[in-house]
Amino acid sequence: MSKVHDTLxxxxxxxxxxxxxxxxCREGEKTVGALTAKAGVSQPVVSKHLGVLxxxxxxxxxxxxxxxxxxxxxxxxxxLIDWTSQMAxxxxxxxxxxxxxxxxxxx
Amino acid sequence: xxAPVSETRSVVVEREFPHAADKLWRALxxxxxxxxxxxxxxxxxxxxxxxxxxxxxxxxxxxxxxEIEPKRTLSYTWDFVHAHAAYNLKSVVTFTLTPTATGTMxxxxxxxxxxxxxxxxxxxxxxxxxxxxxxxxxxxxxx
Numbered sequence: 001m002s003k004v005h006d007t008l009x010x011x012x013x014x015x016x017x018x019x020x021x022x023x024x025c026r027e028g029e030k031t032v033g034a035l036t037a038k039a040g041v042s043q044p045v046v047s048k049h050l051g052v053l054x055x056x057x058x059x060x061x062x063x064x065x066x067x068x069x070x071x072x073x074x075x076x077x078x079x080l081i082d083w084t085s086q087m088a089x090x091x092x093x094x095x096x097x098x099x100x101x102x103x104x105x106x107x
Numbered sequence: 108x109x110a111p112v113s114e115t116r117s118v119v120v121e122r123e124f125p126h127a128a129d130k131l132w133r134a135l136x137x138x139x140x141x142x143x144x145x146x147x148x149x150x151x152x153x154x155x156x157x158x159x160x161x162x163x164x165x166x167x168x169x170x171x172x173x174e175i176e177p178k179r180t181l182s183y184t185w186d187f188v189h190a191h192a193a194y195n196l197k198s199v200v201t202f203t204l205t206p207t208a209t210g211t212m213x214x215x216x217x218x219x220x221x222x223x224x225x226x227x228x229x230x231x232x233x234x235x236x237x238x239x240x241x242x243x244x245x246x247x248x249x250x
Binding site: 088097 | 118120122124126130131133134140143144145213215217219
């Protein structure tokens with residue numbers, strides 16, 4: 001497994017951290033305070049998780065006034081997408097359609 | 108996650124069709140027939156011809172004919188440009204036709220090159236579901 005995969009899996013293996021990341025994906029940008037309100041853990045713990053997510057490139061912080069707004073960086077997940085199996089499925093489906101078409105075509 | 112990651116991969120799908128190579132070739136190279144099984148297109152069987160494949164999901168693939176050998180080989184680029192690095196794709200699709208005792212073997216090879224982490228995704232309001240739905244749409248809904 002590549003180092004990039006390793007980092008991503010390790011980062012997302014913690015349930016609390018994953019929940020924070022999923023929430024940012026689902027609901028968009030949030031401050032530490034807003035995230036803490038529903039995380040079930042203290043603010044320093046949330047901050048620590050955000051730090052790890054940032055290290056992995058999964059989260060980005062944007063400073064506004066005295067607050068930092070965190071957002072999910074979906075592009076960082078790209079290495080996890082298994083391109084080959086997705087494309088093989090795509091072409092198998094296309095070949096099915098091609099087979100149907102050939103049956104309908106004149107010789 | 109600072110260094111860009113590049114990966115080259117290739118997908119091969121093969122199937123034997125109980126039809127003559129000539130017929131299969133028409134399905135692969137005539138725009139109105141290509142549209143029926145592949146995608147809407149403005150394909151023309153000339154090396155260097157640039158065309159687009161338009162997917163039902165709204166995405167457009169940029170293509171250029173690289174090689175044509177009637178009833179044997181057809182090759183074109185298959186590029187998808189997207190602001191989101193995860194969707195960016197540069198690839199070459201090659202169809203090879205081989206006559207068999209009962210029809211024609213069609214081999215499709217897609218050699219892909221994708222650049223990852225070129226630019227972090229700005230905004231990022233999309234959820235997991237939307238993320239995977241899009242991928243699904245891009246890669247399978249067409250089928």
